[in-house]
Amino acid sequence: MTELRLENVSVEREGRRILDNISTRFAAGEFVALLGANGAGKSTLVRTALGIINSINGKASIDNVDSRKLSAREKALKVAYLPQARSLSWPLTVADTVTLGRYAHGVRLG
Template sequence: MVSVTIAGLSVDLAGRSVLRNVGATLAAGEFVGIIGPNGAGKSTLVRAMLGLVPPRAGTVCIDGTDIARLPPRQIARALSYLPQGRVLHWPLSVERLVALGRLPHLAPLSRMTGADRLAIAEAMRRADVIDLAGRTATELSGGERARVMLARALAVGAGGLVVDEPLASLDPGHQIDVMELLSREAEAGALVVAVLHELTMAARYCRRLLLIADGALIADGPPAEVLTSERLAAVYGITALVETRGAAPLIVPTGRLGKQ
């Protein structure tokens, strides 16, 4: 199991300050949603967590060790990452694609062992893609492809799972499938971090939300505390109906506020 500690993290991209002084401790078993407007720095935050962009200041520690001092393979085995867009450049079979998740465990030029095969089968079972094993991944529907990509991330067998916009372009049914899959991983003890735009989904499934706006961490806490009408107005520039009768708030955006 894995915990991540982010302290005073600032990141510049192409000379522009994208993240400023972000700090949070993310523990094993948490399902953390990262929300915020487009361009707020959410993806940069998760990429910095994985060491894919160097910080200008501050640190990210995995289980207490600064990732700047960890070799990339070790980070890869601790945190698996599903980037935005479900990129796949070759028409691989589903099984072959899921097998890519085992690469952090393979020595150069070596082949997969029985343990790798087991991990692949297990990941395919958890993501419910066993039926798709022989299909060509580039020819799947959006919902199927999303699950297959998640299976690839699960096959790493990492203690942490970082997913960037896993719900993009999915219908509500497939959105629920993905969120339930991620919740089960968190319940099983994994740290799950998901960048999300679907606020109601985030509120319903995540136990904790980090709200990022303009490179800064604005709020960090349970969904009901983070998602208030005032914050939605200030951060997203929207008016919204926030219905808090149930356990999780329901958010229905109703209008755009004039830009301040």
């Protein structure tokens, strides 16, 4: 099971501090809801944890490995990520869509 961890992470975009010294852990098998107003940094937090966005300080890791150093394939074996989108072009549930990303690697959710 996979653990995501952020340790003292700060992120700036266009000169604005989006995340400021955030530390948190998402435990394996845990379901988490990130709540907040538009622009509060929810998507930035997830994208930083996955190594999609670089932080200006701190560390983001997946199973104690720097998430920026993992290849896309290595990340896909550990994490299913469905970015925010307006609509999908096929009639699948969110759960079905996330499961598809894992299916190619023979990894089942849960």
